[in-house]
Amino acid sequence: MDERPEERLVEEARRGGREAFAELVRRHERRVFGVALRMAGNRPDADDLAQEVFLTAWRAVGSFRGGSSFSTWLYRIAVNTSLTFLKRRGRERNRAPFDENLPVAGPGRGLPTGPEAASSLNELSARTGQAVAALPAHFRATFALVVDQGLSHAEAAGVLGCSANTVSWRMHKARKLLQARLKPFLEEVRS
Amino acid sequence: MRCGTARRRLSDDIDGALRSGRNPGVEAHLRACPACRAYREELGRIQAAAALPAAPAPEFWDSFEKQVSRKIVAQEAGRASVAVPLSFRRRSAWAAAAAAVLAGVALGYLLLGPGPRSTEAWVPYGDPLDRLIFAAEADPELAGRVEQEFRVSIAELLPAPEETEVAAVFAADPFFWEGLSEDELQAIVAALETESGHGGPQ
Numbered sequence: 001m002d003e004r005p006e007e008r009l010v011e012e013a014r015r016g017g018r019e020a021f022a023e024l025v026r027r028h029e030r031r032v033f034g035v036a037l038r039m040a041g042n043r044p045d046a047d048d049l050a051q052e053v054f055l056t057a058w059r060a061v062g063s064f065r066g067g068s069s070f071s072t073w074l075y076r077i078a079v080n081t082s083l084t085f086l087k088r089r090g091r092e093r094n095r096a097p098f099d100e101n102l103p104v105a106g107p108g109r110g111l112p113t114g115p116e117a118a119s120s121l122n123e124l125s126a127r128t129g130q131a132v133a134a135l136p137a138h139f140r141a142t143f144a145l146v147v148d149q150g151l152s153h154a155e156a157a158g159v160l161g162c163s164a165n166t167v168s169w170r171m172h173k174a175r176k177l178l179q180a181r182l183k184p185f186l187e188e189v190r191s
Numbered sequence: 192m193r194c195g196t197a198r199r200r201l202s203d204d205i206d207g208a209l210r211s212g213r214n215p216g217v218e219a220h221l222r223a224c225p226a227c228r229a230y231r232e233e234l235g236r237i238q239a240a241a242a243l244p245a246a247p248a249p250e251f252w253d254s255f256e257k258q259v260s261r262k263i264v265a266q267e268a269g270r271a272s273v274a275v276p277l278s279f280r281r282r283s284a285w286a287a288a289a290a291a292v293l294a295g296v297a298l299g300y301l302l303l304g305p306g307p308r309s310t311e312a313w314v315p316y317g318d319p320l321d322r323l324i325f326a327a328e329a330d331p332e333l334a335g336r337v338e339q340e341f342r343v344s345i346a347e348l349l350p351a352p353e354e355t356e357v358a359a360v361f362a363a364d365p366f367f368w369e370g371l372s373e374d375e376l377q378a379i380v381a382a383l384e385t386e387s388g389h390g391g392p393q
Contacts, residue, residue, distance in 0.1 A: 018260070018264070022256065022260055025256055026252075029252060029256070030246060033247075037244075038243060047255065051258055051259050051262065055263065055266065121240070124240045125240045125242070127240075128237055148243055152207065152208065153203075153206060153208045168202070168203055168206075169199075172199045175205075175237065176198070179230065179233050179234060182233075182237060183233070186236060
């Protein structure tokens with residue numbers, strides 16, 4: 001296992017060290033892939049996106065001045081690359097507008113127990129994933145950083161180039177949208 | 192405390208961002224408001240259900256790392272076009288270039304006023320830069336001219352334009368696309384038209 005501190009790896013990568021950059025890829029690939037997966041919504045696109053993120057990082061690492069942590073900088077590239085990818089792909093344009101009044105079909109059965117309960121939880125998970133995927137891109141990016149990656153509001157703000165208060169507001173708004181969209185399903189499962 | 196305030200703070204609380212001293216007020220509201228209690232319970236369930244799928248297997252990462260390394264080597268050898276989809280690279284370059292072009296032309300164009308916009312006649316959909324890029328994606332010749340125009344614009348704006356510099360511009364601002372106004376996008380298109388004569392489809 002490579003014990004070199006990250007600062008040293010970054011410095012070596014800045015000087016063109018491909019082996020040091022490869023170690024940085026190993027250390028950050030899961031996080032980058034997680035953001036890409038949440039933003040792209042499927043693994044093949046997330047795979048392409050995550051690779052593109054690291055290629056962009058490799059091209060730009062020479063200009064990385066350490067003003068933020070390397071992971072913050074990488075997250076920023078991941079979000080930026082994902083948003084550009086989505087925009088160019090026209091997914092956001094073609095995506096149905098988020099309608100909080102649009103009911104998500106409930107499970108159509110009574111109190112779940114045993115395997116039924118597990119199945120119900122799986123269905124809730126799948127529907128929640130769909131609802132998150134339908135969030136506006138900036139909300140989804142914020143959600144990916146805060147919920148999936150566990151960043152604080154201040155850390156996410158550093159990635160997104162906005163204030164922590166904006167992150168707080170986006171998370172609140174995202175949750176309201178998700179709750180409204182999933183409400184029929186949540187109520188039916190609970191009943 | 193109103194429900195809206197309480198719910199905003201509930202969201203902060205889930206993220207561990209509720210400022211100290213605010214929790215008692217939220218709890219007091221929850222004791223008196225069954226709707227917000229139900230909301231909190233639903234948010235908790237949504238949070239638990241929102242986990243990403245399980246991480247890919249170890250062999251996926253082996254393959255991923257090899258692909259990234261291979262593309263870097265190819266890029267270093269000047270063969271990036273083999274490794275990275277051309278359209279994606281082009282889009283990335285356009286994205287970076289758009290930010291640079293914006294800085295150079297938007298202000299002057301807006302000060303001079305919009306004037307007649309011939310782009311309106313040839314592209315009936317989307318925002319202006321999208322229209323141009325969509326048109327360019329269907330027309331390799333136009334795509335080449337547009338990309339060249341962006342690169343020229345970057346070259347004029349950056350002291351030592353290299354691919355690294357383009358990537359740095361691209362990485363610096365996560366939201367420049369989303370943040371561009373219609374006028375700013377139109378300014379970019381107008382600059383492409385008026386400064387180089389590269390307009391819509393032939």
